Amino acid sequence: MTTQTTPAEQASDAAAARSERPARPARAARPNGQWKIDGKTPLNHNEEFKQESDSLAVRERIENIYAHEGFDSIPGDDLHGRFRWWGLYTQRKPGIDGGRTATLEPHELEDRYFMLRVRTDGQALDANALRVLGEISADFARGSADITDRQNIQYHWIEVESMPEIWRRLDAVNLETTTACGDSPRPFLGSPVAGVAADEILDPTPVILEIKKRYIGDPDLANLPRKFKTAITGHPSLDVVHEINDISLVGVRHPELGAGFDLWVGGGLSTNPRLGERLGVFVTAEQAPDVWHGVVQIFRDYGYRRLRNKARLKFLLKDWGTEKFREVLQSEYLGYELPDGPAPAPATRPGDHVGVHEQKDGRFYVGAAPVVGRVGGGTLTGLADLVEKVGAEAARLTAHQKVVILGVPADRVDELVEGLEPLGLTARPSLFRRSTIACTGIEYCKLAIVETKDTAARVIGELEDRLGDVEARLGRPISLNVNGCPNSCARIQTADIGLKGQIITVDGEQVPGFQVHLGGGLVEKGRDTAELGRTVRGLKVPSTDLADYVERVVRRYESDRDGTETFAQWAHRADEEALQ
Template sequence: MDGRAPLNHNEQFKADGPPLEVRDRIERVYAREGFASIDPDDLNGRFRWWGLYTQRRPGVPGGRTAQLTPAELSDEFFMLRVRLDGGALTTQQLRLLADVSRRYARGTADLTDRQNVQLHWVRIEDVPAIWAALEAVGLQTTEACGDGPRVVLGSPVAGVAAEEVIDPTPVITEIVERFIGDPEIANLPRKFKSAVTGHPDQDVVHEINDISLVGVVHPELGPGYDLWVGGGLSTNPRLAERLGAFVRAEDAADVWYGVVRIFRDYGYRRLRHRARLKFLLADWGPQRFRRVLEEEYLGFALPDGPPAPAPTGAGDHVGVHRQKDGLRYVGLSLVAGRVSADVLTALAEAAEAAGSRRVRLTPQQKLLVLDVPEDEVEGLCARLEPVGLTSTPSPFRRSTMACTGIEYCKLAIVETKRAAAEAVGDLERRLVDLPLPTLAPRPLTLHLNGCPNSCARIQTADIGLKGQLVTDDDGQQVPGFQVHLGGGLASQDREEPGLGRTVRGLKVTADGVGEYVERVVRRWAADREGDETFAQWAHRADESALR
C-alpha cells in the first residue's frame, strides 16, 4: 500500500461518485441539455467508463499539447470506443457499426491494436441512440476506457485454428458476462488489460498485459493456461512475468478475478504514474504475488506448470489459412487500422457473398474473415482489394501500426495515421529490390506513436517511432520521432522477448521516415551475420550503423 491520502484528483472523483453511474446522467441530462451542461469530472473522468473521450480540438499544434488544459485541448465532440472482447464480430454487427459511423460519426472508424473499434465526431446528444443501436446487436462500450477491466484480447482464430492448443472463447465469454460492468471492480487504481490465447503463435502480445493466460499443455493435466502478470509499456515499460502456475480452463475466470481484486486492494493509488499493476509486481516479485493470489483470493493452490513453447509463426494471421473444419480463414491487411463506414460495409458484403458471417479483429490492426469455403477465397479477396484490404500485402504494409495521433488525440504531439500510410508507400518503392520475406521470415515491424505513451507499442517493434518535435536541417522545430530499434514479443527470433534499444539523439523528421527506414534496413541486410534477425543485429550494432 502506498497510502490513500492525500488522494490525486482521479481518486477523488471516483470516491465522490461511482463512475459507472454516469450513464444515467448522460441519458437523462447531458444528451438533452447538450455539451455545456456536462460536469467537468464527468466529462474528463467518469465518461471514460462508457468509452467516451473528448477528441482534440482541430488546429491545436503538437507543441501546445503539454501547455494547455483539458478544456483548451478538447473539442465538443467525442471519440467513442466499442469494446470487442476477443475481436469477435458478426457481419450483422459489422453492418451496424458502419450504419452508426455514417449516421453519427461522419463515416469514421479506426481499428485499434486492442481489438476495439473507435468512432469520432460523436455528439453527446447522439450517445443514447448509439448505445441503443449497439446493444440491440450485442455490442457495448462498458468499461472500454477508464480505471477498470478493459477489453479482453483474444486469439483472433479462437475455435477455428487447426493448430490451436485450447479454445479461449469460453474463458473470455465467462469473464465478460460475470465481471464487466460489476461495480465491485470498476474502481481500480488504473486501467487493467487482459489477454487470453490458446494459439501456439501466442498472438495476443501477452507480455505487455496486466494479466495473460497463454495456452499450454500440462504433462499430467492436459491443455490449460500459463499465467503471466504485470506487463505494461508507456513511459516505464516492463514485461510481464510468469508466475509458474498452471491454470485449468474451469478456473481461469476465477483466477482472472483474483488478480483484478489484488490490483484493486493492493495497487498503488497515491501517485497516478505508479498506479499500474506492473509496479506492484516489481515490488512484490512473482512468488509473493502468487502466494497472495492463492491464499487470500482463490482459497486453493494452483499447480505448477510448464512454460509454453516458443512460437513458430508471426501471429498476425495474414493470408489464407486452413481451419480445423476444412474451411478457410483469410487474414487481411490494411494501413495502420484506418477504415471507414464504406470499408466496413464492403467487408460485411464480401464476407456474406463468400458464405461467411464472422469477422475478427487482431491485436496487430488486421482483419480476419472466418469460415470461407476454399472455392470462395479468390472471389472474397478480389472484392476487398479495391477498398484497401489485401491478403497479400507488401512487407511494410503488413507490419506497420500507428496510434490515433494528433488528428483526434489530446495527448499526441505529431500526426501518425497519414505518416504511416506515406511511409508504407515510400518503402514499397524504396525497398522493391530487397527480398525482405527471404531475409526476415517474421515481418519487420514498424510502429508509429504520437506521444510517449506507446499505444502503438513502439518499444516492442523492430523499428519503433515515438512522436516529438525535432529540429530539422534548417534549425526549425518540426514534427518527428525518436527511434527505438530491436524490440520484439513472443518471437522465435530471440531467446526471450525484449524491449527496443534507444540510441541517444537518434531522431527523424516525419517526412524523413521512409528514407531512414530504408537506410537502416539496408545496413542490416548488408551487415547481418548468417540468418541474424533485425532485432539481434540492432542490439549488437555500433551506434554509427543505426543512424
C-alpha cells in the same frame, strides 16, 4: 489515451515520486493509497471523484440528461473522468500544433466531440455486427473508424446527443462500450482464430465470455488504481502480445493435467516499460475466471493510488516479485494452491494471421491488412456485404490492427481475397504494410505531439516503392510502430523500429519528428524471447525524413547481418554509427 495532467501536477508527481521510500511489508513512510494497507482515504482528485459517485452510473446521466441538454450541460468530473468508463474521451480540437500539447490545459485542447471505443473482446463479428459498426461510422462519426491494437473499433466526431442511439444499435448486436476506458478492466485481447484453428491448444472463448458475464460492469471492479489490460489465447502463435498486459492467460499443455493456461502478470509499456512475468502456475479453463478475478482484486486492493504514474500493476509486481504475488493470490483470493505449470512453447507462426489458412472444419480463415488500422469510408459495411456474399461466418479483429475473416468456404476463398482489395483490405500485403501499426496521433488525441496515421501510410507507400527488392530477400516483416507521444499506445519499445513522436529542432526550426527505438520485439515465430528496443542516442528523425531513415537502416542491416540474423539481433549488437 490517458488522463491529461497539467505541468504543475506533473511537477508535483515527479517530486513526490523522488521522495517515495516504500517499506514492505510494513506501512510505507508515505502512504501509497493501497486500500488494504493505507485505507481508502483519497490522495488525489482522481481518487476523490471515483469515490464520490459510481463511474458506471454516468451512462444514465448521458442518456437522460446530457444527450438532451448538450455538451455544455456536462460537469467536469463526468466529462473528463467518468465518461471514460463508457469508452468516451473528448477529442483534440483541430489546429493545435504539437508544441502546445504539454502547455495547454485539457479544456483548451479539447473539442466538443468525442472519441468512442467499442470493445470486441475477441468476439466473432457476423455480418449484422459488421454492418452496424459501419453504419455507426457513416451516421455519427463522419466515416471514421479505426481498428486499434486492443481489438477495439475506435470512432471520432461523436456527439453526446448521439450516444443513446449508438448504444441501442450496439446492444442489438451484443457489442458494448462498458469500461472500454477508465480505471477499470479494459477490453480483452482474444485469439482471432479461437475455435477454428486446426492447431489450437484450447478455445479461450468460453473463458472470456464467463469473465465478461461475471465481472464486466461490476461496480466492485469499477474503481481500480488505473487501467487493467487482459489477454487470453489458446493458439500456439501467441497472438495476443501477452507480455505487455496486466494479466495474460496463455494456452499450454500440462503433461498430467492436459490443456489449460500459463499465467502472466504485470506487463505494460508507456514511459516505464516492463515485460510481464510468469507466476509459474497452471490454470485450468474452469479456474481461469476465478484466477482473473483474484489478480484484478489484488490490483484493486494493493495497487498504488497516490501517483497516477505509479498506479499500474507492473509497479506492484516489481516491488513484490512473483513469489509473493503468487502467495497472495492463492492465500488471500483463491483459497487454494495452483499447481506448477509449463511455459508456452515457442510461437509456431506469425500471430497476425495474415493470409489464407485452413480451419479444422475444412473451411478457411483469411487475415487481411488495412493501412495502419483505418477501416472507415464504408469498409466495414462493405466487408459485411462481402462476408454474406461468399457465405463466410464472421470476422475478428487482431492485436496488430488487422481483420480475420472466418469460415470461408473453400471454393469461395479466391473470391473473398479479390473482394477485399476494393475495400482497402488485402490478404497479400507488402511486408511494410503488414508490419506497421500506428496510434491515433495528433489528428484526434489530446496527448499527441505529432501526426501518425497519415505519416505511417505515406512511409509505407514510399517503402513499398523503394524496398521491394529488399523485401523479397529478407523474407520476413520488419515491424514499424509509429507513436504520437511517449505513452506507447503503438508499442514502440516492442518493434524492430519504434518511433516516438516529439518536437525536434532542425536548423534552428522546431518541426515534428521522432526518437528512434530499435530491436524490440515480443515472442513470435523466429523469436523465442521478448526484449525492449534500444534507444539510439542522439538520433532524432524529422517526420518528412522517415522513409529515408527506414530505408537507410534496413539496407545497412541487409549488408551487415550475419547469416540468418534477425533485424533485432543485428540492431542490439550494431554500433551507433550503423544505426544513424
